[in-house]
Amino acid sequence: MGSKKNTSTHTVAANKTIKAVDFFCSGGGMSYGMQRAGIEILAGIDFDQNCEATYRANIRGAEFIHADVFDLKEKELEKRLSLNKNDDNLLLIGCSPCQFWSIINTSKEKSKQSKNLLKEFHRFVAYFNPGYVVVENVPGVLRRKEESGLDEFIVWLENRHYKVHFKVHEVSNYGVPQHRKRFTLIANRITNTELEPVPVKGKKITVRDVLGEHNGFPKIKQGHKDPTEFMHTVAGLNALNLERLSITPHDGGTRLAYVYDQRLAVPCHYKKTDGFKDIYGRMWWDRPAPTITTKFFSISNGRFVHPNEDRAISLREGAVLQSFPKHYIFKASSIANTARMIGNAVPPKYAEAVGKAIIQNHHKQQLAL
Template identity: 75%
Template structure:
């Protein structure tokens, strides 16, 4: 039945470690499968997204009929949600090696191929704002035009701030929700009330004991933090607690990096501490290194741990990351769709499916 939310099911393209799948599942949508080219995601995905299958496939080579047969999918299924959160390095505002990510810029076009074939009830795309700002180059404009053509889908297309949706972090994300079931434009369901802050999710009161730089937690909790050089320890020791920055030693020739010495106008977040009473800055793939942003703990002299980065991305504390190193774990966490934000998208789809109104 179209108005039965239990019947909603989703396939998550470019699923990685399952941030989007987890949020959608939490909202009440059944996840059939996650698809990703990176086989190292398989263990993490299957450990957390219960009942879903991990499909290791290159979307450039994978055929629509293969997916149809593997999952026994039906075309024009009102209850099907197709999600495409392709890797975003090429379109990111953050400095990345564009050549390395050149192939990823066309992933949206490959996802469109599956949408055109299956014509699902709902389509979700979540990505960096650069995909929207460069929508002609990214292929997004062509995709939107096709979705809207002959009024096939009602399309919501906007950049959202995820801290408005229960994520304890400032992060802008482009989101498209296309709906052919009703004439409604669907938006993620906002969380009413104050934003979730750093103090609400990390710190001793939230189950994070004090640790030193270089602490290695071998349990699934992964309260592991990178080591610090002697000079960086000195820098942190003079950085004020709760939001302090490199400005505290900008004129100190011993402590200030040469490129920062005397510079009071450059990036102040680098080498900075988080504030307790604000959402965290954007959790990137380098959040384990305090020299890459405002990633130092609000009061302890260290960068935030892997688990702290995960909860600031809104992963639950019992989410299991099956990875081989700090770098790989941080990459999976930093690249993820914040699950709370994914849940807000899922809730909008469920409400629409039940009564046609959000």
């Protein structure tokens, strides 16, 4: 396929950098990881203006475009970013908000519009015909690929001579200290190679590898507020929750420590030893963290208790478990808003693994020209 691209209808240049536009960019997790891989980010597009300050603070050299993709026109984007159609060096990224397809979402009404975002992204891919396309989402988008528009999109890409990889990947295989399954599509029309994220060799990174005093996280108590950009801020706890944590064993302990105590047990958990045990549970030091959700600051929303301190993990700890570097700046108005931005992000290390696959393929193609 690569040999057919040396025509006047395609923009091909040896040693030319891949340039990307990141749709639904949020706080920049995907953009940052792609930059780390060596891809130039031209712009991030998002409807949520609350993420603009964070994106601009971290994704240097990129433009932030505040726009609703339903209203954004292809020609408008083409002119604003000086994009070319049929550009082999162009990458379009679409990591649309995934609330509608998430198994943990409780309000489908609020997120109905998100189910059509892939179809809107498809419109831009059809117009620009870029060399590469990346889509990242929750596994649910694959389980319901006909309803989500994914089925139609994949068939369309293949008919346009893209080699398409689509699969659910476990991000802990790619340098992220967290168990998290994400659907990823990588479409490549430059070569006949099916591209997959580049895994990290060796043992998986664990909570102990990135958190704790030995990693620059001083001990703090519940309710601690960090006024610096390090953001080692943690939510407060009431007296009952503090008592619960005081008897929860360190390093992986759960609510089973007080399941038979009528005063301490959550009423719906009293004397129940089966079912979901992660709520009010501690993380393990020597395992990757559980999935960091948008509610990771709350101990009642998952296994988000520090392995041995009586508190939830801090905002910065959640960000590091998402593989953001410690110097990444988050600008949001509250703990909840910051946690939402962190929890919704594509882990940068995983984004970098996707970007590396594209960079390696592009380099091979350039050498063949």
